[in-house]
Structure formats: C-alpha cells, structure tokens
Amino acid sequence: MSPAITQVTLAANEASEHRPLIITLFALFVLATLGITVWAGRQTKDAADFYAGGRSFSAFQNGLAVSGDYMSAASFLGIAGAIALFARRPSTANRRPVPGWYPCPCRRTPRTLPAHSMGDVLAYRMRQRPVRTAAGTSTIVVSIFYLLAQMAGAGVLVSLLLGITSDAGKILIVALVGLLMIVYVSIxxxxxxxxxxxxxxxLLIGGTILITFLVLLKFDFNISDLLGTAAEKSGHGAAFLEPGLQYGANGTTKLDFISLGIALVLGTAGLPHILIRFYxxxxxxxxxxxxNWAIGIIGAxxxxxxxLGFGAAALVGPKEITESNPSxxxxxxxxxxxxxxxxxxxxxxxxxxxxAVAFATILAVVAGLTLASSSSFAHDIYANVIxxxxxxxxxxMRAxxxxxVFIGIVSIALGALARDLNVAGLVALAFAVAASANLPTILYSLFWKRFTxxxxxxxxxxxxxxxxxLVLFSxxxxxxxxxxxxxxxxxxxxxxNPGLISIPFGFFMGWLGTVLSKEEPDxxxxxxLEVRSLTGTGAH
Structure with a gap:
C-alpha cells in the first residue's frame, strides 16, 4: 500500500469509531441546506426572484452572503494547506482585497433596465446581441474554472473522512456534489x-474561530512558540519563515508569484458570482x-x-499533510x-x-457559481440573443x-480530472481568467467614453x-x-498562472478594438452612466 493511501486510511480509522456521528453530521448539513432551498423555492415567483432574490435582502444579509461566496473551499482548505507547506509566500492568496467599487457596475444601470447579469451592464452602452453573447460565454468559462476547485475540495474532504481511497469513490463524491448543486439552483x-x-x-466563521482558539491554546497564546514549532517541524528550519520558500531564486517562479498576485488582486472584480450578489x-x-460588511468578515x-496554516505545520507536520494529500x-x-x-x-x-462545515462551504459556493453561469446563459444568450x-x-427560467443541468454535468466531468490538484491554485486560475476577460471590459465601459x-x-x-x-499549455x-x-x-x-500575460493583453485588445472601430459611441x-458612478443617483 502506498504512503498516501496508508495515511488516508489512518486518518479515516481515527474517526471510524465515530463513523455514525460523521455520517449524521454530513446528513444534517445537507438536509438543512436542502430544507432552506425548498423553502426559498416556494418564495420564488418570477425571474426577479430567481435571478436577484427579489432584491429583498438587507445590506448585512448581502454582505454575509458575499463573504460566504468569497470564503470558498480554496480559502479554508487550499490556503491553509499552502501555508502549512510553504509558509509565507502562498499566504499572499489570503490577502486578496474586496474593492470598494464593486457595486459600481452592478448598481448603476437605469431603472428601465431589468439588471440580472454582467451582460446587462455591458450591453447598456453597446450593441446588445454580440456583447451579451461574449459576456455570457465569459461568465460560464470563469464559473467552470472556479467550480473545478470546489469539486476537487469535495473529493478530498469526504475521501479523507470516510476512508475512500479508490478513484471511482472520489469521482462518485464529485458527482454527488454536482447533483446537489443542480438541485439547489433549480429549486x-x-x-x-x-x-x-x-x-x-x-458556520465557517464559527468553526474557524474555534480551531484558531484551540491552536493558540496549545501554545498558551504565544505566537512566537507557534511559529518556532512550525519552522522546526517543517524540515526547513528558519527558512520556513522567510520569503522565497516556494517562489525563490528561480526567475520563473518569481514571475509565477507576480502573476499570481496580479490575478488575485484584479480578478476579484471580474468574478460573476460575486458581481451578481449586488443585484x-x-x-x-x-x-x-x-x-463594508463583507470586507470586515472576510478580513477577519x-x-x-x-x-490554521502555521498550526497545521506545527501540530500535524508537512509530512503527514502531504501523505494524506500531496497538494x-x-x-x-x-x-x-x-x-x-x-x-x-x-x-x-x-x-x-x-x-462537514467545509463540505457545506463547497455546496454553497458551487450553487452560487452555477446560478451565475446558468442565469447568464438564460438571460443574456437565450432570452436576448437567441x-x-x-x-x-x-x-x-426553464432555460x-x-x-x-448542463453546467453541472460539465463540472462533474472536469472536477473528476482535477481532484488531486491544489484547490487554491485552481481558484487562482479562475481569478486570472476573470481579470483577463471581464475586468477590462467593465472598467472601459464605466470610465472610457469612446469605448465601443x-x-x-x-x-x-x-x-x-x-x-x-495559456492554462491549457501550462x-x-x-x-x-x-x-x-x-x-x-x-x-x-x-x-x-497566466495573469501576467493575459490581463495586460485583455486591456490592450479592448483599447485596440476601440481605436480601430468605426462605430460612434453613445x-x-x-x-x-458617469453621473450614476459618481453620485449613485437613479441606481436601479
């Protein structure tokens, strides 16, 4: 038996005595979320309810939901793992910001426009059909990239807990998550x-607070002892706490780090499942x-x-972590x-x-991603183009x-292939694609009067x-x-990560296409739109 399989089995055996409890907790989380979904489905009467929740949520509720979308499996699983294995450098991923101008593209459309998607904003100044087709295509591709990370996280979690070591079993878990997300969104x-x-x-904040408290308690709330123990158990000594362990002297890895940072900072503003929250x-x-609510919750x-990352390095050790899951x-x-x-x-x-909390995190995020992509297809491509x-x-709504269903099937197939990749890295790819395709168009549309x-x-x-x-050939x-x-x-x-090349290219193509266009901008x-962006007057 290979070391990885041995360690996964050992981790599962530690909890095998309490397997009924484990299964019960998972079932309770799934049943509770399904109950919420069915209840909400009965309140959904029309397209405004289905796409935008009837625009009935308060600022705090929406801030909580935005933070929920943002704190995905990559945050809880991938970043903690990256810090545990490589210390400082990957922690750049947990500093990606929530720009204060998020509401700008989403809440500055006129009252006569039934804004449900990013395409509604972009098409306001442009020719409707081609722009909506492009916006819908981009939304679906970005969402699928993000879905890969959530599917991979689901496979790892449940496999560890239930002692599933076969590839067929892990693929079955991915399929279960896909089926649940289809049910959540459809209903x-x-x-x-x-x-x-x-x-x-x-639940995620509560669970994270609890584990953080217990980690600090182990070291009598002495952070210096925590970091020292983590460095000692890492096998790298003091180098573990210094920059460059993962992105070190090699020129390519330095460029990869820069590319990752750019994608994480800029990509947030182009993620469709975050943008639609402001409707x-x-x-x-x-x-x-x-x-403001989201920034506070996410920052904490x-x-x-x-x-969590340094605690895992100190108390679990990189060897046990990598044997359980290489990423x-x-x-x-x-x-x-x-x-x-x-x-x-x-x-x-x-x-x-x-x-179970992390599994609930995955279910919630995949539902949001699927809703963003399916609603963009139905509203932008089907209703306004076809x-x-x-x-x-x-x-x-039928479309x-x-x-x-279609996006769920595609996500299951791709998630099965990506089940052994680090989920934080997969999310970084989604950020890069969003920053390359969506962000330039949004910014040009808002701030450049000549944009066509x-x-x-x-x-x-x-x-x-x-x-x-570039991702396909990376x-x-x-x-x-x-x-x-x-x-x-x-x-x-x-x-x-392609962001270093693809993001500037997206901005360049937007500029080039405009200066070569014979179209007269409106x-x-x-x-x-400029008045709305500065004052918020008449925002829909």
Missing part, C-alpha cells in the same frame, strides 16, 4: 442560494454597505487562516483532529464537524434550469482565449507530477 434560485450562503458563512439589495446605498477570516488540501481537517486529540472522541468530533428579447419569464462594441468584444474574447489557452494541465494529466507533457508556457448614455 431555490437566488433566494435559496443566498440563504444557504448566509448560514454557511456563519439582490434594493438600492446602491445598500450595495455599498454590504461591501483570512487572518485566522494564517493561524495540502487536508491540512485544516487534520488540524482539527490533532487539536482535539488524535485518539479521542473530541478529536473525531472536531474532524467530523470541520469537514429569442431576441421575446422570451417569456417562464421560458427564460436557466436546463443550463444548470468592437472594443468590448475584442477585450472579452481576446483575454478569455489567451488566458484559457504545468497545471501537463508536464508536472501534480498536473491534471501528469503522464503527458505538452506544456510550453512555463508559468502556472456619449449620452456614457454621460448618464
């Missing part, structure tokens, strides 16, 4: 997804307040993930087991509880549900094609032992 729409996100955010509040003022959470995705659950006591009932209970604005609300339809199309498609193309997909296809090598792009609509 609950935005109302159900938002309530699930709020509950999940409270769920009644006005621009509530949207801004919800950003990411500070605690640092303690470090099991660091947080194993830490819960160790702070509670490896051979104790309390340790097994903590392991089960934290894993049906040319003549589709009824009932037909549009959204069918799109949910051709510029928008060149920006979206140019950034999207280059970002995805070490993430092939040519590396931890790649999606480790046994083949067709990687010619040396960086694991300056009146830009002037109206």
């Amino acid at each position: 609950g729409g935005m109302k159900g997804t938002t309530w699930v996100q709020m509950v999940k955010a409270v 769920t509040v009644p006005n621009a003022k509530a949207a801004r307040k919800s950003v 959470f990411y500070l605690m993930t640092i303690a 470090g995705n099991t660091a947080a659950p194993l830490l819960a087991l160790h702070v509670g006591g490896v051979d104790s009932a309390w340790g097994a209970i903590l392991l089960a509880t934290i894993s 049906r040319k604005g003549e589709a009824t609300e009932k037909e549009e 959204a549900r069918w799109a949910t 339809t051709q510029g928008a199309l060149w920006s979206i498609y140019g950034g999207l094609i280059v970002a995805v193309g 070490p993430v997909v092939s040519g590396d032992p931890k790649a999606m296809f480790p046994d083949v090598d067709f990687a010619w792009f040396p960086l694991k 300056k009146a609509k830009y002037a109206e």
Whole structure:
C-alpha cells in the first residue's frame, strides 16, 4: 500500500469509531441546506426572484452572503494547506482585497433596465446581441474554472473522512456534489442560494474561530512558540519563515508569484458570482454597505487562516499533510483532529464537524457559481440573443434550469480530472481568467467614453482565449507530477498562472478594438452612466 493511501486510511480509522456521528453530521448539513432551498423555492415567483432574490435582502444579509461566496473551499482548505507547506509566500492568496467599487457596475444601470447579469451592464452602452453573447460565454468559462476547485475540495474532504481511497469513490463524491448543486439552483434560485450562503458563512466563521482558539491554546497564546514549532517541524528550519520558500531564486517562479498576485488582486472584480450578489439589495446605498460588511468578515477570516496554516505545520507536520494529500488540501481537517486529540472522541468530533462545515462551504459556493453561469446563459444568450428579447419569464427560467443541468454535468466531468490538484491554485486560475476577460471590459465601459462594441468584444474574447489557452499549455494541465494529466507533457508556457500575460493583453485588445472601430459611441448614455458612478443617483 502506498504512503498516501496508508495515511488516508489512518486518518479515516481515527474517526471510524465515530463513523455514525460523521455520517449524521454530513446528513444534517445537507438536509438543512436542502430544507432552506425548498423553502426559498416556494418564495420564488418570477425571474426577479430567481435571478436577484427579489432584491429583498438587507445590506448585512448581502454582505454575509458575499463573504460566504468569497470564503470558498480554496480559502479554508487550499490556503491553509499552502501555508502549512510553504509558509509565507502562498499566504499572499489570503490577502486578496474586496474593492470598494464593486457595486459600481452592478448598481448603476437605469431603472428601465431589468439588471440580472454582467451582460446587462455591458450591453447598456453597446450593441446588445454580440456583447451579451461574449459576456455570457465569459461568465460560464470563469464559473467552470472556479467550480473545478470546489469539486476537487469535495473529493478530498469526504475521501479523507470516510476512508475512500479508490478513484471511482472520489469521482462518485464529485458527482454527488454536482447533483446537489443542480438541485439547489433549480429549486431555490437566488433566494435559496443566498440563504444557504448566509448560514454557511456563519458556520465557517464559527468553526474557524474555534480551531484558531484551540491552536493558540496549545501554545498558551504565544505566537512566537507557534511559529518556532512550525519552522522546526517543517524540515526547513528558519527558512520556513522567510520569503522565497516556494517562489525563490528561480526567475520563473518569481514571475509565477507576480502573476499570481496580479490575478488575485484584479480578478476579484471580474468574478460573476460575486458581481451578481449586488443585484439582490434594493438600492446602491445598500450595495455599498454590504461591501463594508463583507470586507470586515472576510478580513477577519483570512487572518485566522494564517493561524490554521502555521498550526497545521506545527501540530500535524508537512509530512503527514502531504501523505494524506500531496497538494495540502487536508491540512485544516487534520488540524482539527490533532487539536482535539488524535485518539479521542473530541478529536473525531472536531474532524467530523470541520469537514462537514467545509463540505457545506463547497455546496454553497458551487450553487452560487452555477446560478451565475446558468442565469447568464438564460438571460443574456437565450432570452436576448437567441429569442431576441421575446422570451417569456417562464421560458427564460426553464432555460436557466436546463443550463444548470448542463453546467453541472460539465463540472462533474472536469472536477473528476482535477481532484488531486491544489484547490487554491485552481481558484487562482479562475481569478486570472476573470481579470483577463471581464475586468477590462467593465472598467472601459464605466470610465472610457469612446469605448465601443468592437472594443468590448475584442477585450472579452481576446483575454478569455489567451488566458484559457495559456492554462491549457501550462504545468497545471501537463508536464508536472501534480498536473491534471501528469503522464503527458505538452506544456510550453512555463508559468502556472497566466495573469501576467493575459490581463495586460485583455486591456490592450479592448483599447485596440476601440481605436480601430468605426462605430460612434453613445456619449449620452456614457454621460448618464458617469453621473450614476459618481453620485449613485437613479441606481436601479
């Protein structure tokens, strides 16, 4: 038996005595979220309810839901694992900001426009059909990249807890998550997804606070002792606490670090499942307040993930973490087991509880991502492009549900392939694609009066094609032992994150497409949009 399989089996055996408790906790989380979804589904009467929750959520509720969307499996599993294995450098991932101008593109459309997607904002100044097609395509691609991380996290979590070592078993877990997300979105729409996100955010924050407290308690709240022990057990000594352990002297890895940082900082503003959250509040003022709530909640959470990462390095050890999962995705659950006591009932209970919370995190995030992509397809592509604005609300919602099924199937297939990759790295790819395709178009549309339809199309498609193309030919997909296809090598792009190249290219293509366009921009609509961006007057 290989070391990895042995360690996963050992971790599962520690909790085997309490297997009924573990299964019960998982079942309770799933049943509770399903109950919320069914309840919310009964409140969903029309397209505004399905896409935007009837715009009935308060600033605090939306802020909690935004933070829930933001604090994904990558945050809880991938980043904790990356810090445990490589210390400081990957912790850059837990400093990605929530820009204060998030509500700008979402809450500055006119009252006559039924804003439900990013395409509504971009199409306001441009020709509707081509821009909506591009926006819908980009939304779906970015969402699928993000979904890969959540699916991979689900496979790791449940496999560890239930002692599943076979590839078939892990693929079955991914399929179960995909099936649940289809049910959540199809029945609950935005109302159900938002309530699930709020509950999940409270549970995740609560679980993280508990484990952080127990870690610090182990070291009598002496952070110096915690860091010293982590460095000692890492096998790297003092170098563990110094910059450059993962992104060191090698020029390529330094560029990879810069590329990762740019993608994480800029990509947030282009993530469709975050942007659509600001349609769920009644006005621009509530949207801004919800950003403030989200910043506070997210900031506190990411500070605690640092303690989780160093705690896992000190109490679990990199060797046990990598033997359980080579990418470090099991660091947080194993830490819960160790702070509670490896051979104790309390340790097994903590392991089960934290894993169940993380599983609920995955279910909530995949639901939000699927809703963003399916609603963009139904509203932008089906209703406004294929049906040319003549589709009824009932037909549009039916299209959204069918799109949910299709996206779920695609996500299951790709998630099965990505089940052994580090989930934080996968999310970084989604950020890079979002920053390359969506962000340039949003910024140009808001702040450049000459911006035209051709510029928008060149920006979206140019950034999207280059970002995805570079990922396909990068070490993430092939040519590396931890790649999606480790046994083949067709990687010619040396960086694991394409942001350093694809993001500037997206901005360049938006500029080039505009200056070469013969289209006369609508300056009146830009002037109206500019007034809204500065004052919030008349925001929808």
